[in-house]
Structure formats: structure tokens, C-alpha cells
Amino acid sequence: MNRYRITYQKTGPLRYISHLDLQKIWIRTLLRAKIPLAYTQGFHPVPKISPGWPLALGWNGFGEMIDLWFDFDNLNPNYEITEKNLSDRINQNAPQGLNIVNLQLIPIYSPALTTITQSAVYEINFFTQISPDELRIKMEALFAVPSIIRSRRNKPYDLKPLIEEYSFNQEQDINTIMKIQMAARDSAMGRPDEVVDALGLNFDQIRYSRLCFILASS
Amino acid sequence: MINGQFEITLKTCKVTNIIRVDDICKTDFIYFFTLSSFESFKKGCHSLNSKEIEEQLDQFLLKVQKPGRYVGGEFNSVHKNPDTIKTRIALAFPDIYDLGVPNLGLSIFYDQLNQMDDVWAERTYLPWEDMEMEMRNRNIPLYTLESKTPLDKMDIIGITIPYESLYTNVLNLLDLAQIPIFSKDRSEGYPLIIAGGHSTFNPEPMSAFIDVFVIGEGEEVITDIIRIYQSWKSLSKPKFELLHEISQLEGVYIPAFYEPEYHADGTLARLNPLYPDVKQKIRKRIVPILPPPPKHFVVPLIDVVQNRVAIEIMRGCTRGCRFCQAGFVTRPVRERPLEQIIESIETSVNETGHEEIALLSLSSSDYTQIQSLVSKLHDIYNKRKLNISLPSLRIDTVSVDILEQLRGSRFSGFTLAPEAASEKIKHTINKHISEDQLLETVDMIFSHGWQTIKLYFMIGLPEETLDDVQAIADLCIKVIKIGRKHIGKRSQLNLGISTFVPKPHTPFQWAKADDPEKILEKQKLLKDALSTPGIKITWSQSDITMFESWSSRGDRRQSSVIYRAWQLGAKFDAWQDHFHKEAWIQAFEENHLDPNFYIHRERSENEVFPWDHIDTGVSKKILRKEYELSLKGELREDCRNGCYGCGINQSFAAIRAESPDAKWFCPSIATRHSED
Numbered sequence: 038m039n040r041y042r043i044t045y046q047k048t049g050p051l052r053y054i055s056h057l058d059l060q061k062i063w064i065r066t067l068l069r070a071k072i073p074l075a076y077t078q079g080f081h082p083v084p085k086i087s088p089g090w091p092l093a094l095g096w097n098g099f100g101e102m103i104d105l106w107f108d109f110d111n112l113n114p115n116y117e118i119t120e121k122n123l124s125d126r127i128n129q130n131a132p133q134g135l136n137i138v139n140l141q142l143i144p145i146y147s148p149a150l151t152t153i154t155q156s157a158v159y160e161i162n163f164f165t166q167i168s169p170d171e172l173r174i175k176m177e178a179l180f181a182v183p184s185i186i187r188s189r190r191n192k193p194y195d196l197k198p199l200i201e202e203y204s205f206n207q208e209q210d211i212n213t214i215m216k217i218q219m220a221a222r223d224s225a226m227g228r229p230d231e232v233v234d235a236l237g238l239n240f241d242q243i244r245y246s247r248l249c250f251i252l253a254s255s
Numbered sequence: 256m257i258n259g260q261f262e263i264t265l266k267t268c269k270v271t272n273i274i275r276v277d278d279i280c281k282t283d284f285i286y287f288f289t290l291s292s293f294e295s296f297k298k299g300c301h302s303l304n305s306k307e308i309e310e311q312l313d314q315f316l317l318k319v320q321k322p323g324r325y326v327g328g329e330f331n332s333v334h335k336n337p338d339t340i341k342t343r344i345a346l347a348f349p350d351i352y353d354l355g356v357p358n359l360g361l362s363i364f365y366d367q368l369n370q371m372d373d374v375w376a377e378r379t380y381l382p383w384e385d386m387e388m389e390m391r392n393r394n395i396p397l398y399t400l401e402s403k404t405p406l407d408k409m410d411i412i413g414i415t416i417p418y419e420s421l422y423t424n425v426l427n428l429l430d431l432a433q434i435p436i437f438s439k440d441r442s443e444g445y446p447l448i449i450a451g452g453h454s455t456f457n458p459e460p461m462s463a464f465i466d467v468f469v470i471g472e473g474e475e476v477i478t479d480i481i482r483i484y485q486s487w488k489s490l491s492k493p494k495f496e497l498l499h500e501i502s503q504l505e506g507v508y509i510p511a512f513y514e515p516e517y518h519a520d521g522t523l524a525r526l527n528p529l530y531p532d533v534k535q536k537i538r539k540r541i542v543p544i545l546p547p548p549p550k551h552f553v554v555p556l557i558d559v560v561q562n563r564v565a566i567e568i569m570r571g572c573t574r575g576c577r578f579c580q581a582g583f584v585t586r587p588v589r590e591r592p593l594e595q596i597i598e599s600i601e602t603s604v605n606e607t608g609h610e611e612i613a614l615l616s617l618s619s620s621d622y623t624q625i626q627s628l629v630s631k632l633h634d635i636y637n638k639r640k641l642n643i644s645l646p647s648l649r650i651d652t653v654s655v656d657i658l659e660q661l662r663g664s665r666f667s668g669f670t671l672a673p674e675a676a677s678e679k680i681k682h683t684i685n686k687h688i689s690e691d692q693l694l695e696t697v698d699m700i701f702s703h704g705w706q707t708i709k710l711y712f713m714i715g716l717p718e719e720t721l722d723d724v725q726a727i728a729d730l731c732i733k734v735i736k737i738g739r740k741h742i743g744k745r746s747q748l749n750l751g752i753s754t755f756v757p758k759p760h761t762p763f764q765w766a767k768a769d770d771p772e773k774i775l776e777k778q779k780l781l782k783d784a785l786s787t788p789g790i791k792i793t794w795s796q797s798d799i800t801m802f803e804s805w806s807s808r809g810d811r812r813q814s815s816v817i818y819r820a821w822q823l824g825a826k827f828d829a830w831q832d833h834f835h836k837e838a839w840i841q842a843f844e845e846n847h848l849d850p851n852f853y854i855h856r857e858r859s860e861n862e863v864f865p866w867d868h869i870d871t872g873v874s875k876k877i878l879r880k881e882y883e884l885s886l887k888g889e890l891r892e893d894c895r896n897g898c899y900g901c902g903i904n905q906s907f908a909a910i911r912a913e914s915p916d917a918k919w920f921c922p923s924i925a926t927r928h929s930e931d
Contacts, residue, residue: 053316054556056316058323062556065608070332082640095317130608132556133328241314 038158039107040147041123044139044249047098051134056091062132063088063103069130071121073111086165089150090157090221092247093204093230100158100249101137102150156251157199157221159229162244169205172213175236176203185235196235199227223252286839302396302433305403311395312403319385319539323557324352327400330554331606333369333376334401341373342481342488345406345446345824347414348380349424350829355380356553357561359615364477364551374481377401377409378553381428384827390431397432401727404870407445411484413477414465414485415452418804420799420829422461423821425450429464436818438466438511443494447484449477456539456584457759457866460806462510463814467501469538470869471584472570474546476506502533506540508869509533515811515865522854523810523863538870539584541907543914544593545570548599554607561610563644564603568596568628572617572893573920574825576674576686577885580758581617583878584871586903587919593624595676597631604641611642620649621895625657633660636873646670650688655699668707668749674714677726682888683718685881690730697734701741708734710746714777715769718886724777725753728784735789750792751886752781754800758807759866760873762881768804771797798836802828805853809864813853818844870921898922 047059054062064084067074076082085106092098109118116122124137131137163172179185185196199220204213219227229245256531303311316322337343346356346364361378368376377399382390390397396405406412412432414425429436434445437615450461451469458468469476480501487497502509512533516524549563550567555562571588572581600612632643643661645663648654650671658669673693674686681687712727731748738746755775757763778794785792805812819842820835827833841909843850858864860879868874877900884891891899898904904911904921911917 050323050326051556053322053326055323058557061558065554067331068608069605071605076640094322095313130330132330132554133332134440244313 038145039109040143040145041105041107041140042103042143042150043103043124043127043137045098045101045103046136046138047092047101048132048136049134051132052095052097055094056088057107060086060145062087062135063105065126066131066135067105070126071113072126073108075106075108077125087149089154089250090226093228093245095245097244099246101247102154102250104143104150106225150250150252151223152253153253154221154250155253156218157227158216158218158248158251160246160248161215161233162218162246163215163238163240163242165212166240166242167213167238169207172215172236172238173205176215179232179236183194187231187235189231190229196227198230200232201227216248218251225246257836274606280427281452302405303394303409304405304408305398308395308398308403308405311393315393319389320383320737321353321557324380325382325386325400327378329556330608331551332378332401332553333365333551335369335373335375335731337402338398339373340375341485342375342410343404343408344376344411344413344481345379345409346514347378347402347406347412347428348377349414349416349421349428350381350827351383352380353557353559356559357563357565358417359471359565359567360417362552362565363474364413365548365553366551367546368477368481369551371478371481373485377404379406379428381424382431389430397428407434407920409446410488411481412446412448413449414448414463414625416450416454417452418662418829419454419460419803421454422806422817423825423828425461426464426821427826428819437463439463441466441494442490447497449480454807455582456580456869456871457807457809458510458813458869459515459741460506460809460813460817461867462811463818466498466511468510469540470508470537471506471871472541476504476540479504480507491665499530505538508537510811513647513868523865523867525863526865526868536868536870538906541872542614543907543910543917545588545589547595548591548603550599550602550606552603552607552609561613562609563613563642564600564607564609565613565615566596566599566603567615568619569589569616569622573621574618574686575881575891577684577762577881577895578674578716578755578758579617579650580761581688583760583873585617586871586873586901587907587921588621589917589919590622590624593628593631596628597635600632603633606679610640611644613644613646615646617647619647620646620648620651620654620657629657629660631662647672650693650696652696652699655696655703659703668709669705669751670709670711671696672711673730674711675716675723675727676730677723679888680716680723680726682721682890683885684713685885685891687890693730694733694737697737698741701738701746704742706742706745706747708738709751710734710748711751711753713753713755714781715774717763717766718888719769719777721780724780725784728781731785731790732787735787738789740873744789746789748790750785750790751777752792752799753795756803756807757799760869760871760878761883764808764864765767765860765862765882768800768854770838770855771801774800782840796831796834798834799828799831801850801854802834802919805850808853808865812846812848815846816848818842868907872901872903874902877901895920 063086074084077085087104089102092101095116120140124140128137186193186197200217201220202218204216217229218231233239233243315323346361348361365376368374379397379399396407396532396600400406416425426436435441447466449467449469451473452467455468455470483500498509502512510617512529513526513528514529518524552564569588569590571585573588574582576582619625645661648657673688675681675684687731697708714724731750735746735748748925757768774797820838823838823841825835825838898921913921
């Protein structure tokens with residue numbers, strides 16, 4: 038059994054596919070690619086896969102992550118196992134919008150992705166609905182208060198400590214884009230749409246992308 | 256923009272009235288537009304192009320349930336360069352994505368048509384109500400999933416109508432596509448609307464809306480139609496010429512070329528062809544040898560009802576159950592070679608990544624090599640985590656052995672369809688499984704560790720009394736007792752009690768459907784007799800049964816009823832909580848028609864039926880003979896054991912002669928008949 042950590046993009050039509058459906062897509066893609074997944078032991082064996090934090094529906098993911106366990110004993114012996122071969126083969130069998138950007142072997146008993154994920158970096162595209170300057174002023178005003186109390190699923194929480202860093206794009210760009218790094222831990226999960234909502238900027242057209250995860254250095 | 260292509264559709268702001276650029280060009284009207292005013296006109300009220308549709312979708316898709324239904328992008332979906340394509344086709348299933356994707360008929364056409372270099376077949380399904388509302392509010396026309404092209408830009412739209420409760424959905428589909436609903440209102444600029452599927456063996460109720468019906472198997476005729484379409488389009492002739500040329504093909508029915516004549520009592524006198532060279536009878540089309548099954552199944556990104564690969568192992572059935580329309584309209588029996596089945600399972604599993612395979616046929620046990628097929632599948636796939644389902648097995652212990660071999664890790668229940676319990680009704684419907692045989696099978700199922708058995712029965716059959724229904728209850732009690740004996744309280748019997756609906760092209764086409772009060776009484780009897788732990792019953796809803804009864808044996812006058820019911824809000828009629836009974840009743844009344852005329856009337860022996868011009872190859876005389884035998888309670892053996900001359904062999908003798916290797920299970924007849 039070998040464990041691989043995969044960084045991939047989830048874009049295009051796949052933006053509208055839920056976290057749960059995406060796991061089935063991974064399983065089917067690997068079946069088509071003829072890369073045997075390892076199965077769990079027990080009465081109802083299921084393929085061993087372990088995805089990172091879910092991405093909200095409709096958002097682009099440019100650095101999504103998933104761990105997959107492969108069972109190379111059942112692989113065609115003529116097939117040469119290299120990271121490039123594996124990722125090429127998966128890409129060829131993936132539906133539109135799913136692309137591997139990195140694949141690497143990791144120790145089999147290393148901690149789960151969701152355990153070591155610290156933060157996530159998002160990009161919010163406001164198109165031309167607000168200028169970068171206006172946005173900066175609004176963000177500064179938001180940060181001037183000691184806490185930003187929001188409510189999610191009827192539970193109050195403070196959004197402020199979840200925002201770790203943010204920056205804006207250059208003036209000469211047509212669209213206004215904010216990059217924001219937020220906490221992405223089990224106990225502290227920051228959502229960029231909550232920031233937009235707190236800013237009172239719920240425009241019709243906003244595009245969210247998750248650019249990457251930041252993992253704890255092990 | 257206004258280059259040589261004239262692809263932009265101009266549209267007045269009222270949705271109903273569409274002017275096409277090519278129509279406008281015929282007049283000098285086009286010169287009224289300067290370039291800039293044309294642009295602003297276009298911006299104000301033109302229909303959206305693919306790119307604009309895609310942009311719009313991004314703005315609201317998150318508001319609807321399961322947005323993955325509306326975005327395409329599935330593995331094995333086909334994208335082509337439109338510039339290299341001569342003919343663009345939309346294959347449409349008139350219900351939601353979840354039900355449409357698994358449809359085998361459309362999967363066959365999608366795979367087959369996309370192998371043609373100059374043809375691009377795309378898919379479209381009906382949006383669910385939330386999405387429909389968003390689309391209508393934003394004036395987004397129904398589009399193809401692959402390229403997001405509005406349906407009215409297609410050359411041909413092929414709609415499958417497997418069952419009657421999709422009729423209003425077909426109207427809704429055309430309307431959402433901003434295409435006139437009535438065939439007569441569609442000029443040359445609109446796509447050609449083709450329909451097929453089992454319900455079209457009686458095409459009359461939908462005759463006002465469909466340009467071309469394909470009767471029977473479409474694998475060959477669809478390419479014939481496309482070739483005719485291509486040469487017609489290159490010559491820019493009137494639509495009549497296109498329809499006329501298509502009407503000369505075997506297995507094709509153009510309703511606009513016929514006109515019905517009725518007796519004073521409302522029954523049909525005759526269907527008159529309007530042109531001398533139009534066929535009196537339309538014989539269904541068949542393929543002499545089943546073509547290899549499709550290999551490139553589209554793999555949905557979201558969960559759909561049957562997320563699996565379906566492979567047809569055999570077409571047709573020789574059992575002759577008298578209620579079964581499929582059994583009569585899909586004759587003759589043609590099997591797929593064993594090697595081909597094994598090979599296509601292998602390819603499609605590799606191509607899709609599906610872990611579930613369904614082997615389809617009307618009667619799997621009758622597949623001559625069923626034993627070796629099953630043991631081969633067992634050998635190959637036992638180690639892989641693959642679920643193989645084999646429905647429609649005969650009720651005997653052999654079937655239990657078969658399913659035991661295929662039993663995967665998730666196999667939970669065992670389904671059998673005795674349909675009747677009393678000796679009398681078993682004879683009436685010509686499906687005779689002895690009680691001993693059934694109970695022996697049940698015993699084996701429970702003793703081999705299955706916990707759940709599902710049994711299907713029918714009520715409301717001709718000649719049925721309360722005693723016959725009581726027999727169903729008695730039998731079910733015996734079944735659950737066997738279960739309790741083996742596994743105690745864990746044993747579960749799930750009953751599906753459906754109400755019989757007489758279907759065209761079956762011996763019961765003369766019969767009246769049972770009265771609703773009697774059905775209620777019979778359902779109550781079963782409910783009272785079977786209210787015991789371990790038995791769960793599901794019923795067919797009486798309103799939907801009634802709907803099926805009038806629409807399956809409807810005539811041409813029902814087109815206006817369907818149209819009116821749709822206007823009054825009827826759609827998704829197959830969805831239990833959506834059936835809009837009041838709309839239908841009002842539609843019947845306004846059109847001065849009585850649903851009971853279609854439902855509760857015993858037809859006279861010589862009545863001309865609205866579907867008589869559709870020739871399935873089985874003669875009306877033989878169907879009548881079968882009906883009479885049924886009333887006398889006489890059985891007819893499986894016709895593999897002795898041909899009784901249903902007519903199929905004679906009707907298709909010529910086709911059969913062309914493919915002498917074709918194994919049909921019909922006796923060989925002298926070739927001189929082939930001229931008939």
C-alpha cells in the first residue's frame with residue numbers, strides 16, 4: 038500500500054459538484070485509470086481516500102488536496118510507477134475541470150490532511166462592482182473594531198481572528214480582486230463569503246477561488 | 256455579427272413571436288437596421304448564445320437544487336468543433352437529468368451518432384421546477400449540456416417518450432426551448448422534432464406536436480433520417496419535401512400526412528392518408544441482428560437513479576404474457592452473443608469506472624446461455640468489487656443459484672413478479688407459475704440467507720373477482736411464514752401491487768380498465784388481510800392509473816387535451832405529488848371528451864383502434880384470438896416450444912433472409928413469403 042498526497046484543481050462544471058459526489062468521481066476516475074485503490078478492511082470494504090476540507094459549491098479550487106492509498110500489487114506489472122505517469126494517467130481519465138497539479142508519495146502513517154491544514158488562501162473577484170481603494174477602506178473599517186461577531190448555523194463566533202492576512206490587486210487591473218488568508222482548522226474555519234457579507238458587499242457577481250492550503254510543517 | 260452565417264436569432268420581446276434573420280432577409284426588412292441599431296435591438300431582446308447562457312448560469316446556479324444537473328462536463332460526454340459539423344442533434348429526455356442519464360435508448364443513440372464525423376449529438380433534459388423558474392425569469396432557453404447551445408439552433412431534436420406520463424413534459428420542453436409546440440407552427444427554420452420510445456407505439460395522442468415518429472428500433476432509421484435531412488438542407492427546399500421523403504422510410508410515421516374520420520359514437524372510422532404515396536400502414540422497424548452495445552456511457556458527476564452500466568443481453572420475449580406490451584411490441588427475440596456481452600462489460604467498466612452492471616432483457620432466464628454467462632461473470636468479476644444485477648429472472652430455484660453466483664457485497668433483496676395468485680387469473684394473463692414452484696423458490700431464497708423478498712402483483716385484471724385478490728393475500732401469508740421459519744422476524748416481504756392498465760398492441764387492448772371503486776375495494780382487502788409485521792405494501796396511485804388508462808389508448812383528439820392540461824399547469828405527471836388531476840379533467844371537459852370513453856369502455860371486436868395503422872408485425876387477428884383464449888381461461892405455451900403464427904416471422908421474413916445467421920427462435924419459413 039502506498040499513500041499519495043495530491044494537489045488538484047476543481048474548476049469549470051466541477052464547481053457545481055458537492056464534496057460527497059466528488060469523492061465518487063475520484064473513485065471512478067481511478068477505476069478508469071486502472072490505478073487500484075486500497076480498500077478498508079471489514080465487512081463492507083470501501084476505497085481508502087481522505088479529502089481535505091470541502092470547498093463551497095460554485096467556487097473554483099486551484100490547490101485542493103486529497104490523500105489516496107494505492108494498492109500497487111493489483112497494478113498491471115508492465116506499468117512503470119512514476120509520479121508523472123500516475124498523474125498523467127489520472128488526468129487523462131478525469132472529467133472536465135479536475136486536473137492534478139502535484140502528486141507525491143508520503144509516509145503511510147502521516148497525519149490526516151485535515152489535521153495538519155492550518156489555513157487556506159482565497160481570492161475574491163468583485164469584477165468592477167467596487168474599486169480596490171473603496172474595498173481597502175471598507176476592510177480597514179472592518180478591522181478597526183475589536184471583534185466581528187457573526188452568526189453561522191445559529192451560533193455566534195468572532196470572524197476577526199480567522200482572518201490572517203489580506204491584500205489587494207494592482208490599480209491597473211480591470212477587476213477588483215482581494216486575496217485573503219483565513220484559518221482552516223477544525224475548530225476555526227474562516228469563510229471568505231462571511232467577510233464579504235460583513236463588508237456589506239453582496240453583489241450579484243462575485244467569484245470565489247481557493248488558491249491553496251497552508252499545511253503545518255511536519 | 257451579420258456575416259454570411261445569419262446565426263443570430265432576432266426575437267421580438269414577446270416570447271411567442273419569433274422572427275428569424277433568414278426570414279427577414281427574404282424581405283428587405285433587414286435594411287432598416289443600421290449596424291448600431293441592430294446591435295441595440297439584439298441586446299434588448301435577442302435570444303442568448305452559448306457564452307451568454309454560461310455566464311448567466313454562473314450567476315444563479317447556486318440558488319437551485321443539485322446544480323450539477325445543468326452544467327455538463329461529464330466524462331465521456333462528447334465535444335466537437337461546430338465548424339466541422341453538418342448536422343447538430345439534441346437528444347432529449349423529457350424529465351430531469353437524474354432520470355434521463357440512465358436511459359439506455361438515448362445512450363445508444365448518443366454513442367452511435369457521435370461516431371459520425373459530420374454529426375454532433377448533444378444531450379438535454381428537463382430542468383426541475385426551481386431551475387425552470389429561473390430560466391423563464393431570465394429568458395434562458397433550454398440548452399444542450401455539452402455546448403450550452405439553445406435547442407432552437409439544432410437541426411434535429413430527438414425526444415424519447417418511453418411512457419405516457421411524459422407527454423406534458425414534452426410540451427414543456429419545446430416551450431422552454433422557445434420552439435412552437437405544434438408541429439404545424441414550425442416552419443423550415445425550426446429543428447425537426449423526432450420522437451420514439453415505447454409509448455409511441457400509439458403515437459396519436461402526441462400527433463399534433465411531433466414531426467416524425469420513429470416506430471420500433473431506431474438504430475438504423477435514425478441515420479437514414481439524418482442523410483435525408485442533410486441533402487434536404489443543402490437544397491433549401493420546403494419542410495413538406497423533407498417530411499415527404501422521410502415518410503418513404505420503413506418504420507417512420509408522419510402524423511401530418513393523415514387525417515382521422517370518426518363515427519358518430521366517437522370511435523374511429525378510419526385514418527385517411529392525405530397523399531397517394533403515403534403508406535396505409537406503418538410497420539415498425541427492427542434490426543435483424545442487435546448491433547454491439549454502446550461503449551462510451553456518459554458518467555454523471557452527481558448521483559442519479561441508476562448509476563450503472565446497462566447492457567441489453569436480449570431483445571424481445573416469447574412468453575406471451577397477455578398484459579405485457581413490451582412482450583408483444585419487441586418481437587422477435589434476438590440474443591446478443593455471449594462473447595460480445597462479456598467484452599462490452601469489460602470495455603464499459605473500464606470506460607466508465609462504474610461498479611454496477613445491469614444485464615437487461617424482458618426475461619433473463621430465457622437467454623439460452625444464461626448459465627455460462629453467469630459463471631463466466633463470476634470467474635472474471637468475483638474478485639473485483641463489481642455489482643451485477645440481472646432482473647427479470649424466472650421464478651424457480653435455478654434463478655436463486657444464478658443470483659447467488661452474482662451476489663456482491665451489497666446484495667440485499669430478491670425480486671420476483673408472479674403478477675397473479677389464483678389459478679384463474681394466471682390463466683387469464685398467461686403467466687402460469689405454480690404455487691408450489693413459487694413457494695419452493697421462496698424457501699430457497701430465505702434459507703440461503705436473503706432477508707428481503709419483493710413480490711409484484713397486479714390487480715384490476717379482466718374477469719378478476721375479490722376471491723382472486725384474496726388468493727394474493729393468502730399466498731403472501733404463506734411466503735412470510737416461510738421467511739419466519741428460516742430467519743424469524745428479520746424476514747421481510749415487500750409487495751408491489753400495481754393496477755392493470757390495458758395497453759395497445761396487446762390482447763387486452765379490447766378490455767375495459769377496472770372501476771376505481773372496485774380497485775379501492777381490492778386494495779382495502781389486501782391492506783386488511785396483510786397488516787402483519789414483516790409485510791410492506793406499495794400501491795400504484797389510482798389517479799396515475801387512470802391517467803395511464805386514457806392516454807395509452809388515446810386518439811388524436813387527445814392532443815388538444817394534453818395541450819390544454821399543460822396550459823393549466825400539468826407537468827411532471829409521473830411524479831406522485833405532481834399529478835394535477837383537476838387540470839386534466841378540465842382539459843377533457845373543454846374539449847368535449849370523456850376520459851371514461853377511453854378508460855372504462857369494452858371495445859367491440861371489429862373496432863378500428865387509433866393505433867391500428869401502426870403495425871408491430873403481430874397480427875390483430877392473433878391478438879383477438881389471445882383475448883378470447885384469455886376470457887376462456889386458456890393458456891398458450893411459450894412460443895419457442897411451438898409457433899402459433901403471431902405474424903412476426905412473416906412480417907420480417909425479408910429482413911431475416913438478409914441476415915441468415917440471425918437466431919430468432921421463430922421457425923424458418925419458405926422464402927417465397929418474403930415478398931409479402
